[in-house]
Amino acid sequence: MPELLENPAGLRDLLLGSRRIAVVGASNDEGRASHWIMAYLLEAGYDVIPVNPRYEKILGRPCRASLEAIEGPVDIVNVFRRPEEVGPIVDQAIARGDSAVWLQDGVIAPEAAERALSAGLTVVMNRCIYRDHARWVGAQ
Numbered sequence: 001m002p003e004l005l006e007n008p009a010g011l012r013d014l015l016l017g018s019r020r021i022a023v024v025g026a027s028n029d030e031g032r033a034s035h036w037i038m039a040y041l042l043e044a045g046y047d048v049i050p051v052n053p054r055y056e057k058i059l060g061r062p063c064r065a066s067l068e069a070i071e072g073p074v075d076i077v078n079v080f081r082r083p084e085e086v087g088p089i090v091d092q093a094i095a096r097g098d099s100a101v102w103l104q105d106g107v108i109a110p111e112a113a114e115r116a117l118s119a120g121l122t123v124v125m126n127r128c129i130y131r132d133h134a135r136w137v138g139a140q
Contacts, residue, residue, distance in 0.1 A: 005124045012136040014100060014122060018075035019047055022067060024089055025080030026050030026058050034080040037130045067092040078102045078129050085114045095121040102129050
């Protein structure tokens with residue numbers, strides 16, 4: 001059953017059960033959280049797909065202009081965008097049949113989250129995937 005995940009066990013299960021993560025708003029700027037968190041996720045063994053129309057590659061990975069440009073579903077759509085930009089991203093994730101949407105710290109979009117939940121996606125909102133992975137999964 002899809003839910004708004006906030007509990008440690010649920011977050012851990014989502015992270016352990018996921019392999020493919022799309023990072024929407026990925027950046028080549030090493031100082032941006034989306035860049036170093038993407039690097040962390042790659043190091044943790046995830047298949048990470050950067051999504052940003054401004055780049056061809058990030059961290060050696062081919063960049064996609066949008067979620068729609070990714071072949072096949074992803075386990076987690078990790079969003080580093082402003083709250084007002086989340087709606088269309090969630091709609092794309094729903095249309096694609098992705099499993100979960102993870103909205104990073106400060107990304108609070110209740111209406112988009114509700115649409116995702118209603119469509120059967122798991123939602124994490126206003127949480128850092130890096131911090132939760134490091135705390136609940138670590139280097140297993």
